[in-house]
Amino acid sequence: MARRKRTSQVLEKAARRAASMNSIDPNLSVGNGLTLLTFSTLIETMRTRENLYNTALSNLDKLYHEMLQTERELADMAEHMLLGVATQYGKSSVEYGMAGGIPKNQRRKGLRGELPVSSLQEPSFIASVNGNGNKNGNQNGNKAATTS
Template sequence: MSRRKRSSPVLQKAVRRAAGMDSIDPNLNVGNGLTLPAFSTLIETMRTKENAYNSALSNLDKLYSEMLQTERELGDMTEHMLMGVGTRYGKSSVEYGMAGGVPKSQRRRRLRGESSTSSSQQPSFVLSVDGNGNGKKQAVTS
């Protein structure tokens, strides 16, 4: 998603006012250094800076897209490198662990239905049966 370009409402207002003042007198001078040529110069300076800012945003968007593409390529190559070490030395080797993989001998097998949290955090369930033979499951924490 590209960044939103800036459009200055102050600049637009100043351009409209300068056009109106230009119709009064192209060399309007209201005193204290407030002249229409100085006003027009400041308008052009602002327009130049706004254009430079919007161009910089476009360049930043391009750099960001290129960086994301390179990041995806790096992630793929990282995975391929680990698979290569696993193929060359075996997934149970010390080298595989040194490359960042988890050797098969250190993997923990999960039982079907077991979540990723440790069993010490899981509550135990006890089935109790009342006198009528109705069963009820109750959580027991230890």
């Protein structure tokens, strides 16, 4: 998505005002160095800077899209390089692991991201799994009634 270009409402309003003042007198001067010529010069300076800014945004968008394309090419080539190492040395080789792959003999299905076995044996975990949150083993948390 392209970056939004800037438009200045102040610039548009000033340009309209300058056009209106020009109809009064092309050499209008209201004192203190405020002349229609300096006003028009500042309007053109602002217009030039706004155009430069918007052009820079367009160039930045172009560079960004070129960078993303190069990044996709790099990811594709990295994958091909790893597959090339796998083809040449095999997926169970040390070289494949050195290139960034996970050798076949080191893969375990279903164990990635799970809790370690030691945390499964903690009493608090077992109690919460069984639904026995209190020490007495009573589900509702009340003390067991003793009858005599």
